[in-house]
Amino acid sequence: MDFSELQAIAARGETFTVEFKSERKGSLSDAELVKNCVCLANGQGGLLILGIENDGALSGSRPRHGQLTDPARVQALVANRTQPPLSTTVVLVRGDELEFVVIDVPSSEQPVGTNQGEYVRRATKVDGTPQCVPYMAHEMLGRVIDSRQQDYARLRISGLSWDDLDPLEFERFRRLSRLAGPNGDPAVLDLSDYDIALALGIADRGDHGDLEPLAGALLLFGKEEAIGKWLPTSEVLFQVFEGTRLRVDETWKRPLLAIAESVFGRVQAFNSETEVDLGVQRLAIPKLPSAVIRETVANALIHRDYTVIGPTVIQLGDASFEVTSPGGFPPGVTLANVFNVTRPRSPLLSEAFKRAGFVERSGRGVKRMFESLLATGRRGPDYRGTSNELVHVTIPLADGDLELAEWFAREEQSGRRLDLFGLQVLFELKDVGPLDLSQISAVTHQNDYQTRSLLARLVESGYVETRGSSRTPEYHLASTVYRAMGSSSAYVRVHGFEPEQNQQMIMSYVKAHGRITRREAADLCQTDPRDASRLLRRLASEGKLRIVGERRLAHYVAGRL
Numbered sequence: 001m002d003f004s005e006l007q008a009i010a011a012r013g014e015t016f017t018v019e020f021k022s023e024r025k026g027s028l029s030d031a032e033l034v035k036n037c038v039c040l041a042n043g044q045g046g047l048l049i050l051g052i053e054n055d056g057a058l059s060g061s062r063p064r065h066g067q068l069t070d071p072a073r074v075q076a077l078v079a080n081r082t083q084p085p086l087s088t089t090v091v092l093v094r095g096d097e098l099e100f101v102v103i104d105v106p107s108s109e110q111p112v113g114t115n116q117g118e119y120v121r122r123a124t125k126v127d128g129t130p131q132c133v134p135y136m137a138h139e140m141l142g143r144v145i146d147s148r149q150q151d152y153a154r155l156r157i158s159g160l161s162w163d164d165l166d167p168l169e170f171e172r173f174r175r176l177s178r179l180a181g182p183n184g185d186p187a188v189l190d191l192s193d194y195d196i197a198l199a200l201g202i203a204d205r206g207d208h209g210d211l212e213p214l215a216g217a218l219l220l221f222g223k224e225e226a227i228g229k230w231l232p233t234s235e236v237l238f239q240v241f242e243g244t245r246l247r248v249d250e251t252w253k254r255p256l257l258a259i260a261e262s263v264f265g266r267v268q269a270f271n272s273e274t275e276v277d278l279g280v281q282r283l284a285i286p287k288l289p290s291a292v293i294r295e296t297v298a299n300a301l302i303h304r305d306y307t308v309i310g311p312t313v314i315q316l317g318d319a320s321f322e323v324t325s326p327g328g329f330p331p332g333v334t335l336a337n338v339f340n341v342t343r344p345r346s347p348l349l350s351e352a353f354k355r356a357g358f359v360e361r362s363g364r365g366v367k368r369m370f371e372s373l374l375a376t377g378r379r380g381p382d383y384r385g386t387s388n389e390l391v392h393v394t395i396p397l398a399d400g401d402l403e404l405a406e407w408f409a410r411e412e413q414s415g416r417r418l419d420l421f422g423l424q425v426l427f428e429l430k431d432v433g434p435l436d437l438s439q440i441s442a443v444t445h446q447n448d449y450q451t452r453s454l455l456a457r458l459v460e461s462g463y464v465e466t467r468g469s470s471r472t473p474e475y476h477l478a479s480t481v482y483r484a485m486g487s488s489s490a491y492v493r494v495h496g497f498e499p500e501q502n503q504q505m506i507m508s509y510v511k512a513h514g515r516i517t518r519r520e521a522a523d524l525c526q527t528d529p530r531d532a533s534r535l536l537r538r539l540a541s542e543g544k545l546r547i548v549g550e551r552r553l554a555h556y557v558a559g560r561l
Helices: 003-012 031-043 071-080 137-146 167-179 193-200 213-220 224-230 257-269 292-302 347-356 363-373 400-414 419-430 437-444 447-462 479-484 486-496 498-515 520-524 527-540
Strands: 018-021 044-050 089-095 096-103 119-123 129-132 203-205 209-211 236-242 245-252 272-278 284-288 311-315 320-326 390-396 464-467 476-478 545-550 555-558
Touching: 003 018, 003 044, 003 089, 031 044, 031 119, 031 129, 031 498, 044 089, 044 447, 071 096, 096 498, 129 400, 129 498, 167 193, 167 213, 167 257, 193 203, 193 213, 193 347, 213 257, 213 347, 213 437, 213 545, 236 257, 236 390, 236 464, 245 257, 245 311, 257 284, 257 292, 284 400, 292 311, 292 347, 292 363, 311 498, 347 479, 347 555, 363 419, 400 486, 419 437, 419 447, 419 476, 437 447, 447 464, 479 498, 498 527, 498 545, 498 555, 527 545, 527 555
Parallel strands: 018 044, 236 311
Antiparallel strands: 044 096, 089 096, 119 129, 203 209, 236 245, 272 284, 311 320, 320 390, 464 476, 545 555
């Protein structure tokens, strides 16, 4: 870092990852320096800079070791006074006859404390400014679990015994696996309760060699009173609304598979279907596809943070099915990659649900949700209510585009099943209208290179057409798709009047400016220069325009008509 970079950082002020410390009245104590490094490490990491005031004024730091500050000694100080040892990078920056100590602190996957047993973390005040606050035990456990150093289902619970587990829940697990057929795990059907727990990794040998159940066993097979006693954070609130009136309001502290099965059955009871005629057979289109119910509920139960107090909330209303679970996305999962990246917060719970046949064994659950909803003519799940503290998913229940759903079904019957990208693009083009490359990339969460390649495949397949400039084309549904859906008029609205509109724009431009070139016509009509040239020549042949000059100097003026 040079002085100009430091000045720029000072001008921007303190942030969640940048901390300033003044040394006008004396050097920052070693204890305070180490504590501030610990605070940053327990957050996202960042820079601790000595010699800058809170308001960004540059005041300079003081020598830490006699007449000089030795960066290596500062690094050693931090490493020696933290547990586990924290490795930092320290540099000195000089400018305007002042010296500054810049300590680059990495984010730690596991909680870091001082040798004096002090644990603090970075947090944000109500006004948005950063601060250091005490690091609570349950927050540290959540960090360890999120970093995959510990699966919550593998935690030991002192005092937990096999008497706290319900044999009927083990039988539920066997029944679900049996009913799931090839999607379940037949190997568990003949296992004892103890062997099932061992196979799932939720039982282990204790200090005396006895087989002991772990937290995952309680979550999956526990008795209700034991769950309430040992795992009070395992709570689910189920609500059904009719308009604004609350019809069902229940709170459960039950085993996870029991909850998942109950929610699935109750939501299915409110699920309605619309039938469309495909000729030789009829297609039933549900408001909520079964795969969507299963995956949404299972994801909330598997991926929630059980170190955070608060229930998983499942709400069914007239317009939407909404599920909220504490803890935010697991590390590495974002809104942009939620259906491309699979990182369960608890791999053991995820595996148990797969072996019970309740969710996809392939790990494509979220993709399957999107595909199932789009195939019914509805938008995919909406995760925009998600934050660092919770995951919120909304499934729309409004009537879907039956015209599109019927066409999707006919394509699949003909052996031309569309993948997720194709479903997303065709749904958006039908619902919104023509889109350009960047707009489609944003919808499908692909980069422009991937989107361009996948769109070329849709164009080649006859599903999509382009219009406008070859450099910046817009994409719209092909005429064959509109005709197959009985919406030829929609195609005309999107594409049919374009030549006439372009002609009118060109004539208006010539009237206003006296002349037009091929390049100006292409920019005006947002079309390829070759298409613009053909249109100008046609207007000239009709006498509406007249060409003046040749080659690069050629332009068009008003004709004799």
